Amino acid sequence: MxxxxxxxxxxxxxxxxxxxxxxxxxxxxxxxxxxxxxxxxxxxxxxxxxxxxxxxxxxxxxxxxxxxxxxxxxxxxxxxxxxxxxxxxxxxxxxxxxxxxxxxxxxxxxxxxxxxxxxxxxxxxxxxxxxxxxKSYIPPVIKEGTGAFQLHSSEYRSSEEVPDGEVLIVGGGNSGAQLAVELAKERKVTIAVGHRMKFFPLTILGKSIFYWLEKIGLLFAGKDTMKGSWFQKQKDRIFGKELKTLIQNKKVDVKPKVIQVSDTEVLFGDGTQRNFESIIWSTGFVxxxxxxxxxxxxxxxxxxxxxxxxxxxxxxxxxxxxxxxxxxxxxxxxxxxxxxxxxxxxxxxxx
Structure with a gap:
């Protein structure tokens, strides 16, 4: 050829x-x-x-x-x-x-x-x-013999694929937040995060948050500028406040980062352990x-x-x-x- x-x-x-x-x-x-x-x-x-x-x-x-x-x-x-x-x-x-x-x-x-x-x-x-x-990334915290249903967020399509029972979502980015909101409509959901989640509203005064980010010179500020350098150092915000409301109303539980998964048991950074039927890894890509x-x-x-x-x-x-x-x-x-x-x-x- x-x-x-x-x-x-x-x-x-x-x-x-x-x-x-x-x-x-x-x-x-x-x-x-x-x-x-x-x-x-x-x-x-x-x-x-x-x-x-x-x-x-x-x-x-x-x-x-x-x-x-x-x-x-x-x-x-x-x-x-x-x-x-x-x-x-x-x-x-x-x-x-x-x-x-x-x-x-x-x-x-x-x-x-x-x-x-x-x-x-x-x-x-x-x-x-x-x-x-x-390439989807799952942190090396899983021991052999894990009995919980597991998938990466990139493989998730709908709640129907996830077995009944309590679900743990690992990762507090926008994908993890959106899946937590969806799954919380019909089952108990816990989200494990490595840092405090911060939320952006989708709109302010009827305008998209991206309109305001552009207006104040942050959205397209280069990382070699003062504004861009500052913005890059900030933790990514979660867009929308649905998850925040669910957490405040105790519809979604929040735990610190996952340390270890063994069978259905999950060990968290605060030393507590819980059992989950399903785990969704919203832990990004490499x-x-x-x-x-x-x-x-x-x-x-x-x-x-x-x-x-x-x-x-x-x-x-x-x-x-x-x-x-x-x-x-x-x-x-x-x-x-x-x-x-x-x-x-x-x-x-x-x-």
Whole structure:
């Protein structure tokens, strides 16, 4: 099979990859977007059924195309998937679907070779838009012989999959909070967190919290600015106050971090022990870049080495990382700014 050649290849067809594709299309660069799923937006469709974004439609859009519907409404996961699919069609972005990258190397002449399940691609420049949520993480606290039903939050689809009985949710981020609210409607729920949870309202005076964050200069403040540096140091807030109300009304119990799980028994940081029929691990993700075979791109901890998405390897970039440059970098509303910045770097590297 002949090697397909492009000026640029984008690895990942989520919101970050599509935003990058929008700018490359405007510049008329020869490029393709590699997407592992069968349809654009499938990564959203595969998430839990009741998922609603905490960014309203006006903050859930990519460059050049506003999401349809009332700007202050909060889109569902399927709304987001449909929008991304529409975005590709509207701008006629070239996407290779059902394609996994198996190996990524740099050639001696300076270009790159990308081995995929659908053949080999060669490019002068490559943008890795694989996202931050690659490999689910469960902390090493489980002993052998665990009898409780367990799954990671990324595998959760609906409460019907979870057996009857008390549920423990481990992790106090936004996903854990949303699952706790959903499951508390029909069963007893405990949430275990490693730090005190802080809550943001979704709206203030009828405007999205993101409107106010933008208004006071925090949402898009770069981490090398005073505002951005301060904001980055803050613990992530939980958007919405439903969980806070349930905790205050004693509908959801709060425990400190989990120290050990043995069979159905869980040991917490305060020394107490409880038994649970089910455990949902909302404990985040870790990077997975095993397919990158280029020295100096990924650190010993498995994290990308970059400055504002630009690596030390000429022609190689990352996009869509949390705090790549600002709070909005991993959000739909902010990734376009990073894509435009990377476009400038790419144009200066054209040969």
């Amino acid at each position: 002949a090697v397909k050649k492009y000026e640029a290849v984008i690895i990942g067809g989520g919101q970050a990859g599509l935003a990058m594709g929008y700018f490359l299309k405007k510049e008329k660069l020869s490029f393709v977007i590699i997407e592992k799923n069968g349809n654009v937006g499938d990564s959203w469709r595969q998430r839990y059924n009741s998922l609603v974004l905490f960014t309203p439609r006006q903050y859930s859009s990519l460059p050049g195309l506003q999401m349809r519907g009332p700007s202050e409404d909060f889109p569902t996961k399927d709304d987001m998937a449909d929008y991304l699919n529409d975005y590709v069609k509207y701008f006629a972005l070239p996407v290779m679907l059902d394609t996994n990258v198996t190996q990524f190397n740099k050639l001696p002449a300076g270009s790159f070779i990308i081995e995929t399940t659908n053949g080999s691609l060669k490019a002068q420049q490559v943008i890795i838009a694989a996202g931050a949520f690659q 990077p997975s870049y095993d397919w990158i075979h280029i020295e100096g791109v990924v650190s010993g901890e498995g994290k990308p080495i970059h400055k504002r998405g630009v690596t030390e390897i000429k022609g190689l970039y990352f996009i869509g990382l949390p705090w790549q440059y600002q709070r909005g970098s991993a959000l739909i509303c902010g990734v376009g700014q990073d894509a435009e910045y990377l476009l400038s770097a790419m144009l200066s590297n054209r040969t």
